[in-house]
Amino acid sequence: MKSYILPDFTIERDNTRCNNCRVCIKQCSYEVHFFDKEAAQVCAEEANCVNCQRCVVMCPTRAISIRKNPNQMRTNANWSEEAMKAIYVQAETGGILLAGMGNGCSHPIYWDHILLNASQVTNPSIDPLREPMELKTFLGRKPEKLAIKNGKLKESIPPNLELEVPIMFAAMSFGAISLNAIKSLAWAARQEGTFFNSGEGGLHSDLYEYGKHAVVQVASGRFGVHARYLEEGAAIEIKIGQGAKPGIGGHLPGEKVGKEVSETRMIPEGSDAISPAPHHDIYSIEDLRQLIYSLKEATNYEKPIIVKVAAVHNIAAIASGIARAGADIIAIDGYRGGTGAAPLRIRDNVGIPIEFALAAVDSRLREEGIRNQVSLVISGSIRNSADVVKAIALGADAVTIGTSALIALGCHMCQKCYAGKCSWGIATQDPNLVKRLNPQEGQRKAANLLQAWKHEIKEMLGGMGINAIESLRGNRLMLRGLDLTEKELQVLGIKSVGE
Amino acid sequence: MLREGQVRIPSGCAISGIMNKKGKCFNGGDIINSIAVMHERSNGLGGGFAAYGIYPDFKEYYAFHFFFDNSSNKEKTEEILQQQFIVVKSEPIPTRKVSSIKDVPLIWRYFVQPKSKLIRKINLTEDEYIIRFVMTVNSELEGAYLFSSGKNMGVFKGVGYPEDLGDFYRLEEYQGYIWTAHGRFPTNTPGWWGGAHPFALLDCSVVHNGEISSYEANRRFLEMYGYKCALQTDTEVIAYIFDFLKRRQGFSPEMISATVASPLWQEIQKMKPSERKLVQAIRAVYGSLLVNGPFSILVGSKEGMIALNDRIKLRPSVAATKDDFLYVASEEAAIRAVCVQPDVVWAPRGGEPVVGIVEDMTKPKYSQREEKLAINS
Secondary structure, three states: OOOOOOOOEEEEEOOOOOOOOOHHHHHOOOOOEEEEOOOOEEEEOHHHOOOOOHHHHHOOOOOEEEEEOOOOOOOOOOOOHHHHHHHHHHHHHOOOOEEOOOOOOOOOOHHHHEEEOOOOOOOOOOOOOOOOOEOOEEEEOOOOOOOEEOOEEOOOOOOEEEEOOOEEEOEOOEOOEOHHHHHHHHHHHHHHOOOEEOHHHOOOHHHHHHHHHEEEEEOOOOOOOOHHHHHHOOEEEEEOOOOOOOOOOEEEOHHHOOHHHHHHHOOOOOOOEEEOOOOOOOOOHHHHHHHHHHHHHHOOOOOOEEEEEEOOOOHHHHHHHHHHOOOOEEEEEOOOOOOOOEEHHHHHHOOOOHHHHHHHHHHHHHHOOOHHHOEEEEEOOOOOHHHHHHHHHHOOOEEEEOHHHHHHOOOOOOOOHHHOOOOOOOOOOOHHHHOOOOHHHHHHHHHHHHHHHHHHHHHHHHHOOOOEHHHOOOOHHHEEEOOOOHHHHHHHOOEEOOO | OOOEOOEOOOEEEEEEEEEEOOOEOEEOHHHHHHHHOOHHHOOOOOEEEEEEOOOHHHOOOEEEEEEEOOHHHHHHHHHHHHHHEEEEEEEEOOOOOOOOOOOOOEEEEEEEEEOHHHHHHHOOOHHHHHHHHHHHHHHHOOOEEEEEOOEOEEEEEEOOOHHHHHHHOOHHHOEEOEEEEEEEEEOOOOOOHHHOOOEEEOOEEEEEEEOOOOHHHHHHHHHOOOOOOOOOOHHHHHHHHHHHHHHHOOOOHHHHHHHHOOOOHHHHOOOOHHHHHHHHHHHHHHHHHOOOOOEEEEEEEOOEEEEEEOOOOOOOOEEEEEOOEEEEEOOHHHHHOOOOOOOEEEOOOOOOOEEEEOOOOOOOEOOOOOOOOOOOO
């Protein structure tokens, strides 16, 4: 069959700079570059290029640049090149289109339509370099009332996670990403007083030393779940859904299931790890309650239970149900959330923006008077510290970051995580690629990112005249909407700029 | 222009408070002289006083102080009041003409007792019943504003400089064991009497200097527990926080201050384990009631007075004692104006409460020579 698919990218090699050192050939895991003996120079098979930027960054003479294929098909506002290409691919393969990372459609990014406040005259701004600025956050169930007797706490409050910065690393499994990537995040989480999340990959034996900073996940495939795994984690997360692919399960192809992944997940080497779309023991909210309490029983009520769901249309009612089912923390992942692999059409069309889901859930839990009983963690494209501040002001207790954390480790967003050839050593199990991510370097970068955002959050808080993060939580007066409709402002529960 | 309550208006201020720890009552002259010294800290757009122990003859009854825009608002309100309460006395609050006090609303007070069968019917405590009534009047009844609802205490406030309002309300004729006062500097011109301080609910009154940056976080938390923040003022929110923590959670003054102006984490780490555990639990559970941004407040109740600053002391407050008297004010001058040589004068640290408890609050002591109160006869 003759393929109609044109390469996405062209590779420009400046031959006045290229000295044929062949670094690009070694670095490219997609086999783009090769040495043409006849021409006596390095050439490229552009059709293979995913624009991961590895060769560009590694080229010692900066000879390479990658561009979008300049070829232009006839312009048609309805039938874009992208739309047509998708059909060519499906006509040639008969398969579901796969995608990696989060939804990149040009829908509005609501964070960018929300602006923050600062103090002027009537209320002094606070300088975090000179004054204390507190970000400590507790995640978990809070009692209706504190039992106090003679100035002493009579009964401890239920188990809570204690975060020094209201940012955790998102669930990313060993299998989807490399052990070096997870180790980097685990170390950074411990260093900065926060948590990483095992995803549905189990906890590799090297990671048990980070158990106090691990959220261990129980997902529909139950991979890697055993008594010690549950005991070792600081909290347990029941994963119902994920923003990138609400309503469907997961699939780790057998070729990624090497010895260590197999041992950690407790499945045979080389077998596909398929997580079903639903948990087959949860067909309703009362079933969720049973799993929550089974896990609490199994861990002696010593760990908070998180229930993670994707942001879907009826999220406010769902979240309320989750709170009432006994979850201590509700994690909501918006439609821009990342993934190792998702069907493209689902990634780009299912779910709602996290900004709206968060605002709706926070408002609903308050209307029901139960917001203070549970914690709310959100994710689904937190790109910078300002997004974190806006999320907390809208009503979140904390956020999780996945894509941002991977970018810190070197990800260049080529979005081919599902190919298993990640040239940056992140979304791959190929030992030769995995070693490209030096965990010592990775951990420093991940920790630096948290540090940097922490400083920025403190600056923004100080500007608002706030010196503790709890005074920002749900403080929507600190937000104003720019270029939003009445309805959008109403759902977000914020005023317009100038109001 | 929107009235206060429809819009949030930041303001700066002066505050002053005087209490007698033995419960001995004294007239309103001192508090007027004290707040008058700080004339420059207010701009004539609001002032007021709270006084405790002023209605001994009606101490069993809730003293409702109302502003009415006009007589038809008053009649409608009285109709509802009669349905729900036994009104033992109603009268205009006595005032005298003061040239600087203008646009005076109808100012009335009612000494009332809720009809007990109504309370039993809806299964509420008496306090809850009163709070609901206050919330309903202030959020639903047009042109009526119930600004004082405690027993044996009263709030007197309005638009004007506080010393002029003290004169207007004839406060020198009242005898109280705690007096607090407020002079306001709003950044806007609401011209509405209800917007002035103190803000009170039951016997808890708050005067406040500051603009809190945690307002919305505090308000949204309180609204989960049935409080309606009709006024959109910081002071209202602070009064509700104190009511919630004291009455509903049973917190002591020290625990309230550990919530509202909680110690920094670096201080908490140094505490004894049992204390650390408590304060950490308070911060974890009631973090949304931390009051952030600059504030200096004086909270009065029948048991005493608490003065509190924000954690990093972004607003001034000075305290002093002399014999049985406790003084707190925004400036030392306001204390010296009425007490030339205090025994001790100090500037409380940020987040460190000054707590004055009346030793025997069941028996306020009224001096022999003076009239007990200024009830119209």
